[in-house]
Amino acid sequence: MAELPKKTIVVTRFDPDKDEAPRQQRYEIPVEPDWKVLDALNYIKDNVDPTLSHRWSCRMAVCGSCGMNVDGDAKLTCKDALSDYGDVVEVAPLANFPVIRDLVVEIEAFMEKFQKVKPFILRAKELAVEAGPTHQSPAELDDYRQFSMCINCMLCYAACPVVSNEPDFLGPAAIALGHRYNLDTRDEGQRERHAVFRDDGGIFSCSFANECSRVCPKHVDPAGAIQQAKLQNVIDWVTRLLPGGGGER
Amino acid sequence: MRRVLLVLEPIIWGLFSAGMMVGGLLLPAWALVMGVAGPLGFAPTATSYDHFHAVASHPLGRLVLLAAIALPLWGGAHHLRHLWLDFGGLRSDGLVGTLCYLVAGIGSGLAIVAVARL
Amino acid sequence: MSELRPGVDAMRPARAGATRTADSRPPDGFPGASRYRGYLGFGFGGFFLVTVSLLVLRAVWALGNGEAAWDRVQQSFQNPIYVLFHALAFLWLTWFTLRLFRLFPKTQPKRIGPLERPPDALLVAGLSGVFVVVTLVVAAILWGAF
Numbered sequence: 250m251a252e253l254p255k256k257t258i259v260v261t262r263f264d265p266d267k268d269e270a271p272r273q274q275r276y277e278i279p280v281e282p283d284w285k286v287l288d289a290l291n292y293i294k295d296n297v298d299p300t301l302s303h304r305w306s307c308r309m310a311v312c313g314s315c316g317m318n319v320d321g322d323a324k325l326t327c328k329d330a331l332s333d334y335g336d337v338v339e340v341a342p343l344a345n346f347p348v349i350r351d352l353v354v355e356i357e358a359f360m361e362k363f364q365k366v367k368p369f370i371l372r373a374k375e376l377a378v379e380a381g382p383t384h385q386s387p388a389e390l391d392d393y394r395q396f397s398m399c400i401n402c403m404l405c406y407a408a409c410p411v412v413s414n415e416p417d418f419l420g421p422a423a424i425a426l427g428h429r430y431n432l433d434t435r436d437e438g439q440r441e442r443h444a445v446f447r448d449d450g451g452i453f454s455c456s457f458a459n460e461c462s463r464v465c466p467k468h469v470d471p472a473g474a475i476q477q478a479k480l481q482n483v484i485d486w487v488t489r490l491l492p493g494g495g496g497e498r
Numbered sequence: 499m500r501r502v503l504l505v506l507e508p509i510i511w512g513l514f515s516a517g518m519m520v521g522g523l524l525l526p527a528w529a530l531v532m533g534v535a536g537p538l539g540f541a542p543t544a545t546s547y548d549h550f551h552a553v554a555s556h557p558l559g560r561l562v563l564l565a566a567i568a569l570p571l572w573g574g575a576h577h578l579r580h581l582w583l584d585f586g587g588l589r590s591d592g593l594v595g596t597l598c599y600l601v602a603g604i605g606s607g608l609a610i611v612a613v614a615r616l
Numbered sequence: 617m618s619e620l621r622p623g624v625d626a627m628r629p630a631r632a633g634a635t636r637t638a639d640s641r642p643p644d645g646f647p648g649a650s651r652y653r654g655y656l657g658f659g660f661g662g663f664f665l666v667t668v669s670l671l672v673l674r675a676v677w678a679l680g681n682g683e684a685a686w687d688r689v690q691q692s693f694q695n696p697i698y699v700l701f702h703a704l705a706f707l708w709l710t711w712f713t714l715r716l717f718r719l720f721p722k723t724q725p726k727r728i729g730p731l732e733r734p735p736d737a738l739l740v741a742g743l744s745g746v747f748v749v750v751t752l753v754v755a756a757i758l759w760g761a762f
Contacts, residue, residue: 299630328689344644347637355637357629370758392726406627410652415584415641416620416628432725449500453507456580457719458655460643473722479511480723486508522713523747525708527754529668532675533702535759537694543760545690547683553757554679558714567673570665577662584647586622602664609673615680616758 255277256331258289261341263348271348273339274298280331281429284341287315287326290352303352304372310466313402316343317352323464324409343407359374362419366427371438389434393409396429396474398467405461417450421461421471425454428474431481443485452478499592511600517573524566547599551616560613568606572602575602654715661712664705711753717743 256276263271276293287305294301305315310328317326320334320342331338346354346384376383405421406412412420419427427446446452453474463474493497503510536544543549553559575598582594620628626640647656678689692698720743721736733739756762 263638265638271638291708320645321649323643327581341641344641347628347640349633349635349637353627355627355633357631357633358627361630388727410584410643410646410655412641413623413626413646415588416622416625447504447508449504451507453511454706456584456655456659459719460651460655462722463651470722476723477725483508483512517665518712521669522709522716523750524754525668525672526709526713527664527751527758528672528683529702529706529709529750531755531758533671533693534699534706537642537699539704541759544758546760547679547686549760550675550758553680553762554676563672563676563737564639567669567676570669574662574665574667574669577659578666580664581656582661584656588622605670605673608677611679612673612676616676 253281255336256280256289256334257337257419259337259339260290260293260352261339261348262301262351264300264350265344271342273476282330282332286317286319286329286331286334286338289338290326290340290356290365291330301352302442303351312402313400316407317341318344318405319462323404323455325402325404328466345407345409351421356403359401359406359420359422362423363401363426365419366423366430366442367438367445368423368430370392370430370433370436371441372435373437377420383435385434392434393429393432396425396432396469396471399426399429399469399471400467400479402466404464404466406466408460410458410460411454411456415450415454419446419450419452419456421455421475422469424455424478425469425471428478428481431478439481439485443482446478446482447486452482455479499596501592503592503595504582510572513569513572513602514576515573517569517571517576519569520565521570524562525570528566531569550568554613555616560616564609567609567612569600571602571605572599575599657708658712658715661708664712666704666706668702668709710747712745714744719746 258278259273260274260276261271262268262274276297278292278297279291280289285306290301290303292304294303301387303315303317304329306312307314308327310325313325315326316323318324319326319329320339324341326340339350340352342352342354346356349355399422401422403422409418409421412417424446427442430436431442452475455472457476459472459473462470465471531541531544535541554563579591579595579598583591587594623642624639626642628640646652652729675686675689678685679762693702721733721739724732734742
C-alpha cells in the first residue's frame, strides 16, 4: 500500500498554567485524501499529542462546536476539506474570542448577548391550549426560515471587524436570531427587541462588512438580517414618536 | 457624547441611507460634468452662469441641489465615523462622531440658505 | 458604555471564568487582506460623498453671490488637482453606487404582504440601469441640453 502523503499542521497551543501567551506547535502527520481539518486534529490528539484540546461533536456541520481559524479564516473544521489547503496548515482558535486553552475559546459572552435579544416567542398573553394550534402559512414560515438555521458556531463573530472594535456589539448571530423572532407571526415582542436593538452595541453598530455572511456555513446571511432589522427599527422608532404609537406588548 | 449619538442613531442611519442613495445617483454626474468636462472646456454651457442659474433657481432645481448637498453629507459623515471605529477609535467615538455629524449638520443648514437665496 | 478595549477585550464575558484566558485576537489580515478591500473602499467613499457635496455647496453659494463669484469658482476648478480629484471622485462614486446596488437586495424583506421581493439579479440590474439613466439625465441637464 502506498504511503500516505504528509502535511504539517501548525496548531496554536495555550496552557494557562504553563504559558504566558499562546504559542505555535508543529505536527507533521500522514493525511487521508478525504479528511476534513477536524480529522487531522483528532489524529494528532489520538496518536501524537493527547494534550491537544479542541471542541467538536457531530462531525456534520449541525452542532456548531468545531469553529476555528484555519489559515487565518474562520471555518467549521468538520466541514472544511484538508485537501483545500497546502502542505502547511495553520489552525488557531477563533479570532475575537478569549482563549481558555489551545483551540477552546470562551463563549460565555455570546450567551450573554444571545439572551439580551430574547430569542423565543414573546406574547402579551399566552394562548390557551384549548384554542388549538397556531396557524402559520408556508409563506409566513419562509419569511424567517433562513434566519432560524443558525447553529451558533460563532464563525460570524470571529470574522466581524465590529465585534473586534466594539466589544459591546450584540453581534451577527444574536441579531439574526432576534430578527428571526421579529419576523415570526406568532411573536408579539418586536417592540421589546427593537429597544434592545437600539441600545449601546445594538444593530446600528454594524457597518455592513458582510464578513459574517461570507463565513456562515449554513447560509443564514446575518448581514441581510441586520440590515433588514435596521429598517424595521427606524420604522418602529418613528411610529413610537407618533401619537398613539407608543405602548409595549 | 456617545450616549447622545446613540439616542439619535435611528434618524442618523435614515439620513445616511438616503445620503448614499442620493449621493450615489447625483454626485457622479456632477463630478464628471462640473468637475472634469466643464473645467477642461468640453462643456462650455455647464460653466456658464446664466445656464446654471436658470437650472438651479427652478423650484425642482433648488430641491435637487439641496438633496444633493445635504443628504450625501450625512451619508459620508456616517461612513467616516465608522471607518474611524474600524481602526480602533472606540475611545474617541463620541468626539469623532459628533464632529462628523456637526459637519453634516452645518453643511445641511448652509445648503438650505444657499438654495433659498438663489 | 463599558470600558472594554477594542481588540483584546472582544467577546470578554461580564464575569471572569474559572481559569486565566488569553486575550482575543482581531480577525487575521485586517485591514490589508483582499477580502476587506470592497468594504474599506466603500467606507472611504464617504470621503468623496462629503467633499464633493461640499464643493457643490461652494458652487451654489457662489452662484448666489453673482456672476463674478461664480466665474471665480469655475476658474478655480480648472486647477489640475481639482480636475484629478473630480475624475477620481467620479470613478470612486460610480463604483460605490454599483456596489451599494449589488448589496441592496438582501437589505430588503423577502415579502411585503402579497408582494414578493424580485430576484436579486433583476433588482441589481434594474437599479444599475436607474443609475445609468439618472447619471445621463443629470449630466445632460448640467451640460446644457435643457
